[in-house]
Amino acid sequence: MPDNKRIYLDHAATTPTRPEVVKAMRPYFTTAFGNPSSFHSDGRDASEAIESARGTVARHLGARPQEIVFTSGGTEADNYAIEGTAYAWAEHGNHIVTTRIEHEAVLETCQFLETQAFRVTELPVDSSGLVDPDDVRSAITDETVLVTVMHANNEVGTIQPISEIGAICRERGIPFHTDAVQTAGHMAVRVDDLNVDLLSLSAHKFYGPKGVGVLYIREGTKLTRFLHGGGQEMGRRASTENVPAIVGLATALDLAAGEMEGEIRRLTGLRDDLWRGIEQNNDHVFLNGHPTLRLPNNVNFCIEGVEGEATMLALDIEGISVSTGSACSSGSLGPSHVTLALGLSPELARSSIRFSLGLGTTEEDVRRVIETLPPIVARLRAVSPLNLR
Numbered sequence: 001m002p003d004n005k006r007i008y009l010d011h012a013a014t015t016p017t018r019p020e021v022v023k024a025m026r027p028y029f030t031t032a033f034g035n036p037s038s039f040h041s042d043g044r045d046a047s048e049a050i051e052s053a054r055g056t057v058a059r060h061l062g063a064r065p066q067e068i069v070f071t072s073g074g075t076e077a078d079n080y081a082i083e084g085t086a087y088a089w090a091e092h093g094n095h096i097v098t099t100r101i102e103h104e105a106v107l108e109t110c111q112f113l114e115t116q117a118f119r120v121t122e123l124p125v126d127s128s129g130l131v132d133p134d135d136v137r138s139a140i141t142d143e144t145v146l147v148t149v150m151h152a153n154n155e156v157g158t159i160q161p162i163s164e165i166g167a168i169c170r171e172r173g174i175p176f177h178t179d180a181v182q183t184a185g186h187m188a189v190r191v192d193d194l195n196v197d198l199l200s201l202s203a204h205k206f207y208g209p210k211g212v213g214v215l216y217i218r219e220g221t222k223l224t225r226f227l228h229g230g231g232q233e234m235g236r237r238a239s240t241e242n243v244p245a246i247v248g249l250a251t252a253l254d255l256a257a258g259e260m261e262g263e264i265r266r267l268t269g270l271r272d273d274l275w276r277g278i279e280q281n282n283d284h285v286f287l288n289g290h291p292t293l294r295l296p297n298n299v300n301f302c303i304e305g306v307e308g309e310a311t312m313l314a315l316d317i318e319g320i321s322v323s324t325g326s327a328c329s330s331g332s333l334g335p336s337h338v339t340l341a342l343g344l345s346p347e348l349a350r351s352s353i354r355f356s357l358g359l360g361t362t363e364e365d366v367r368r369v370i371e372t373l374p375p376i377v378a379r380l381r382a383v384s385p386l387n388l389r
């Protein structure tokens with residue numbers, strides 16, 4: 001965390017790298033710096049570290065090591081899953097099914113493919129952010145080459161019925177991808193339980209380093225090569241591996257798995273306390289997303305009559321870091337595509353704010369946030385044209 005006295009509630013954006021992870025990474029910058037493709041002992045030490053990390057990731061996902069490809073992050077894994085499948089299957093069809101609430105890394109990749117003669121169906125969600133598996137079933141045509149639906153939404157936290165959607169895709173023989181960047185390291189993510197063929201995750205969302213992620217590719221799933229050059233990553237992704245980051249990712253995933261059950265219980269309690277406190281102490285506030293099928297660390301809500309940006313800036317001055325849904329949507333101040341997809345008016349959508357809790361969040365933090373918010377809401381509403389009190 002940037003400062004001990006600050007309260008960081010933006011873990012959905014990124015998390016601090018754990019000290020144990022930094023420690024595990026350090027030798028691979030200095031003493032064990034070899035190129036994993038080199039045949040001498042220095043190279044072998046590095047390649048052994050990568051293969052051990054690959055084994056760890058595979059074990060946690062219930063996958064085989066050869067199905068794990070390290071990437072430069074969640075964005076690259078999403079791009080690769082979607083473009084790689086679309087191009088590999090181009091002679092069979094040109095249709096992709098996704099949803100309106102995906103991360104930009106998925107939505108913009110699909111939109112790019114629309115300029116390359118692919119056709120994209122963006123499925124709607126209900127008011128709690130859930131995709132209906134029957135909608136997936138009816139959207140699939142003989143031309144469909146890929147279905148991609150995120151595991152949990154990064155803005156409102158809704159968790160999708162991935163396993164059911166995956167079963168529908170499998171019946172039709174269509175590759176199924178899920179962006180599990182918000183769930184990996186936080187909830188059980190097992191590729192066979194989820195019925196997925198492709199799955200993306202990113203280390204910096206679970207207390208690992210930034211700039212490293214994974215694409216899981218089920219054996220037999222057809223994908224084109226993504227980066228051309230050397231033969232790294234079983235020929236799928238050229239470029240010398242980021243050894244320290246890969247070691248950091250595996251270490252972080254291992255640590256997360258060990259404490260997952262306890263953290264889910266602890267965070268769910270804090271999440272519910274936080275929302276209860278906010279709801280009891282402020283009028284005209286509404287939870288966004290599903291009340292129970294949601295990430296254990298996510299509280300996203302509307303403060304009617306108050307711009308989310310204004311709330312975020314006022315909390316920042318009080319030493320509390322939170323986020324609005326629109327913050328990472330290309331720097332625009334427009335309402336987020338996710339809250340609009342839930343059916344909120346543009347005004348309400350612009351009033352949403354996201355608090356995402358994490359390992360360092362305490363009961364004391366939650367209490368301080370509950371106390372700090374009402375005077376801010378009252379002050380901002382006093383100057384709001386909607387004049388709610």
Ligand SMILES: *Cc1c(COP(=O)(O)O)cnc(C)c1O
Pocket residue numbers: 012013072073074075076078103105150152153154179181182202203204205211212213
């Ligand atoms: C953060 C995030 C990404 C992007 O991951 P990077 O590693 O930052 O590229 C993709 N999808 C979701 C759902 C995310 O939350």
